[in-house]
Amino acid sequence: MKQYDHTKIEKKWQKQWAKKKLYKTVEQKSVDTAKDKKCYVLDMFPYPSGEGLHVGHPKGYIATDVYSRFKRMQGFNVLHPMGFDAFGLPAENYAIKNKIHPSVAVQKNIKRYKEQLEIIGFDYDWSREVDTTDSEYYRWTQWIFLQLFKKGLAYESNEPINWCPSCKTGLANEDLEDGKCERCGSVVEKKPIRQWVLRITDYADRLLKDIDGLNWPESIKESQRNWIGRSEGSEISFTVEFENGGKPGSIPVFTTRADTLFGATALVLSPEHLWVTLATDENHKGVLKNSEEVRQYVALSKKKTEIERTDTGKEKTGVKLEGVWAVNPATKEKIPMYVADYVLPDYGTGAVMMVPAHDERDFQFAKKYGVPVKDVVRPVHGEIHDNEEVRKTISAVVQRKSDGKFLFVKWKEFGWVAPVIGGMDSDTPEQAAEREVFEETGYKTKAIRRLGSETEHHFYADNKKVWRARFDQPVYLELIDETAHLRTKEEEDRLELLWLSYEEALKQITHADNKIGLNRFVKDTTVVTDFGVLIDSGKFSGLISEEAKKKITEFVGGKMVVKYKLRDWVFSRQRYWGEPIPLIHCERCGVVAVPEKDLPVKLPDVKSYEPTGTGESPLAAISKWVNTKCPQCKGKAKRETNTMPQWAGSSWYYLRYMDPKNKKEVVDPKKEKQWSPVDLYVGGTEHATRHLIYARFWHKFLYDIGVVSTTEPFMQLKNQGLIMGEDGRKMSKRFGNVVNPDDVIATYGADTFRVYEMFMGPFEQGIAWSTQNMIGSRRFIERVWKLVTTSIDANLSRQKNGDSANLEVLFNKTVKKVGEDIQDFGFNTAISSLMILLNAMEKVLVSKEQVGVLLQLLAPFAPHMTEELWSALGNKNSIHIAPWPAFDSTKLVEEKVTVIVQINGKVRGQIVVVKDANEDVVKKEAQENAEVAKWLWGQQIKKIIYVPGRVVNIVI
């Protein structure tokens, strides 16, 4: 028996495979027939850092490798390529820090990554490798940009954008994390600089809608939906009038709650709102009486960082605009105007109507600044039924001063705990509340105030057996004295008095609806943000919110609109290491596209590439490169000096793999049709709202201009869970817990490494590395080695007790399960069933065929050792192109099955019966079983349930 020498075996086969071009993908002649047997398996290509790979990085690559090998064995024409993404900030910052030119550093890092990947034994077709920094690649990145430019989807802008003071460049919204630069953690500023922006918002609707059809993890889909942030609402104009007699103007607001328009008691503008800017400038003195105060407030809020500005916990601030007012278009009432920085400038119209009664933020502001609160929606709880008995009630909130507890009653007959609730006659809610509290509890009280508006409840009154509608007004009352007066005997028998703290009350109150008044009092808020029925809203009173939105919008001449949170993609970086934006600024013709024949616009090779920090790219200083001729008028012109963001190259790389050497176009349409779309895409969750949105956007654009044939690039997406360090923390140099795959592979072998990473746990779940646990995988590999080599040595006639024929069912089951598990990424259970099979095989005499099947099933996971043993078995061709084993679906169940016998659902015994045993026979046998009979002794059997082949349950 040969010793298992992983290093020798792995080197040998990696060399062989490369030599024989085993994994080279070829296009098939006929697109139509090729299409249904193709499989495009894609990894998110790495961004090669100077650190090299740690053991966590290859997890996804191993998974796609297993999957693609499996698919190849199933006869699919597999495309499984790999490449490198290397433009952008991280590479440039690394280069600056280490004083190596980025182009040199990147090539060095790529080389190191490739070496590390190669020893793991992947089946990549390296002849298709792409490198986003190669000018032959970025020629096409630039080409796509030009198409966007030509379609008007790339535009120049000077709006304030996110600026990272440390990286010295503008950033897209997607590049921020909690208002900080995602790369370096610096707090970003708002800075107006000239920049190129892509109109991704034009695609917002399609990007959102098409999410539904994707076979992606729910969490990623949800992240994208959140990020796009669609909301339907109304745009409504408010007339503005001037105290000094100026000409009235109007300001549009965006709202999703037009149904609350009658409750709009102020108009609020963001500090950046154009109207505010105009009203406070030199030319419009006299419009605002407090112009200076407003100007100062605006200046102050512009100084705040994004984080300070959008901190939800912070108290709201603002300034009233004196000397002007707005007119509520529904009520025609004059309402005050404020400027406040809780209103964001770049969402909706930058102005909102303030409805304190039905919006949490407005309520906070209104309370502080004394804006009136007007309730216009009555919340509805429960569902409306026909023939309801209607009651108008009050519910009383009574607090005792001495210990702060609240008064409740317990209904002795039903066990209900509730506040005092009583019917209203012709009196006011206050009078009714005082009367009811006294009658039911004997306490004298004084009503202080109503707690918000009425609430509406629909419920089934159990005690009276009727459906009931209740309109309830919560009222707060003060105790006149803390001693209760005598109650009638009748009341004493009916109701028990309880004094409860707020927390106790929340727990004990038996009907959730009865907590409303108490909550309004304790939390000191009467805000109702739910939909309901309109009240106090003129002719719209009585309508439900959903209906009223549209009708009120129409009534005031507004329109229904859709808004998105998604912002256009800030696409230029004031940095060196990126694709030059292929545009030319001509003194006469303006912005002109570089002619396609002149692409690529190569990044000039320079010594000094540090960012300038002025808002200009370092390229601007290279006059030889910058100064050029206008392609149209041949006059003096300058090149655009901004470069593209890191995400440009990765937004379309999956297309280039289909046709990596094409000099004439992005991709040959025939090849595109054969391979598109990507069938399976694997990578980390960190790309949820950047790469995966950008790539979808570009893909849809390319679809629109006829470059690609599908509307979505990636049909199925899987996220690998993170591998943490042995200490449970994220693997990082800082923690000293990084495990290097090269070391692991040198000691234990690539096959062990691969099997372990797939066996660790569910693929999509994060998990800590454990070298100890990995040894279990090594043992498994060694046991397979031993089983196969001893079988070969003994000429496949090892004598053991038993007979390999007994394994037939297990083999069929395992073949089925391993195939299914790989198909849906259940690698851990696939390996577990292979272990079960091995355990069984070790105990009996196995045939050459069976040994072969074991190796084939294991081949995608452990490609080297299975190849070695496969060839030792006498096979001439590679195991990796051998057809995947088939199973016999008639032989998935043993001839004899164990049926458990339960009595009243508890397992009391088991019987062995033939597979298709007659139900009555099984039931009879079950009762005769000695263990079971014991429990049945002297009992009356009520019922027997039989689940074929599984369980007999006897009910006694």
Add this chain to the structure above:
RNA sequence: GCUCGGGUGGCGGAAUUGGUAUACGCGCCAGACUUAAAAUCUGUUGGCCGCAAGGCCGUGUGGGUUCGAUUCCCACCCCGAGCACCA
């Protein structure tokens, strides 16, 4: 706060349409081999009570549906992720 995931032995984790909970692996314990150790092999291993036979309890908590619930329904608690003053 909203949304999406997820809570199962000492640990990683398995469990078809509701049908023997803890497969497989790690660790632990015991045994074999060895002068010894490592490696390997064999066996045990959810908790409680019991000498034992055996019994009871057990999938975050509390209810419910069912002959039977890790699985379905309701309420709640905890952990992870995304979004968050988006009107």
